[in-house]
Amino acid sequence: MDAILNDIALLARPALFNIYFAFASIPLGFVLAIFFALGKASRNKLIANLCSGYIYAFRGSPFFIQLFMFYSLALAFNLSLWKPLGIDWIVLNPLVLGPAILALNTTAYSAEIFYGALLTVPKGEIEAARAYGMTGAQQFRSVIWPHMIRLAWPAYTNEVVFLFHATALVYFTLPVIGDQQDLMNKAGELYQRDYNAFLHFPVAAAYFLAVSLCIFFVFGLVYRRLTRHMPGAAPMRFRMTRPAR
């Protein structure tokens, strides 16, 4: 029991790194995803193809490879670009590069979710808005946007949880500087020390589980608010249709 409590204490700080990675990448990914979803639905063929190409490429390849590729790409430009500009300590910092690559990845997955929601926005309401003489921006703000967010929210919740799980991969690729360790890294180090796999990994798993449940809970509250005008609406049920990377 003491060993478990000790592990919980030891892994508390590493857990913050996973939480940081998720929190730093989600807002950026959310905003970019909206633009990519609108782009994919755009009537301009070039924009639509570019956006769907981006989404397909990032959803069709493993996040692990994406991490490796963007990290080595950043390294390759170090001497010619980052160093002369004096920004190498920012670009190559895992605390900046990690969230950046995570954001690129979650943008693609979230954009696909928002795009799916965009297609199911009731056509009649858009026609009604147009009949009222609303401009495109007005239509988007008062009709399309509220519907899209509400329709996409359960799937987006899943995406956020799986993004949080993907943060476990970051330090398998990016350099660990000093004691900036995440959960997997620290659990692995503890395992190397006493070879007690049955203690350290389950405690790390418990941290992931706890944070995942928190995300489900908070996003569930937001969903209740998004659907407050629909009294009979079923509470959010999570499905596992498109998870993990």
Add this chain to the structure above:
Amino acid sequence: MLDNLPEWLRTTLGDDFAFWLGYLTNGKHLTWYASVQYTLAAAAFGMLAALVMGLLGAAARNSRLGPLRLLGGLYINSVRGIPDVLFFLFFPLAFEQTVELVRAQAVCTPETLAANVGQWPPCDAANWLLGTTEYLALACVSLGIVYGAFAANVIAGAMNAVPKGQLEAARAFGFTNSEVLWRFHIRQMWIYALPGLSNVWLLLIKATSLLSLLQISDIVLLANRLGAPNFSRSAGLVHPDWRWAYYLVLLVFYILITFVSEKVFAALTRWASRGMSVASPA
């Protein structure tokens, strides 16, 4: 390799082509191409294991026994709270240690056991050294356990989607319960499960990129080695850091696999739904 080409072809293609052909077919690159077999084997056998685990998980989820139902639900839901990479590292380690613990009871003397308290392995004789094959087998099992939970969710839903009338008709014809289960229920379940299983396969394919974490020299590990800046004492700098190019090749490789898989599953769905009254499956 190049000497076999006819003279006119060599002169038209030029020295650049000859260099790249030579570079891309040297021994290290051939090893890299061959290492695709680990990825494909892990994907194929991992999917097989996932289907078995999926059927077991779905059976537990829909079982009449309360505790079994609870266990099935726990199994299916665990993958939503815990990252796959954690399972992927944990299962092989846990399995290895369990085997070593069991072996230690048989082969270790009480003296060595007492001397090694708090250390691992309990004694040298019980140490189990794993090679690539063993790690690959463990990787397949881990993939099967993790993605089996996703598959179980899909299969449990598909089992409930089979029209009840079909089963009632089969029973009315006098088929026994197990015949109804295997020849009608599970036979028809696949068509409802196919879209979901295609999703599980796409996830599993992407998870095969993690094989290098289990000390398997797969395409990712070798790409890292091949692309790293290459110095040699006689030739100086052979090439600078080319890792990003190698990873780009892997990225394209995985996108192509995804593309082909989608096409194959679309054809499979069309084939499986022929003659069935299923509303145009995706």
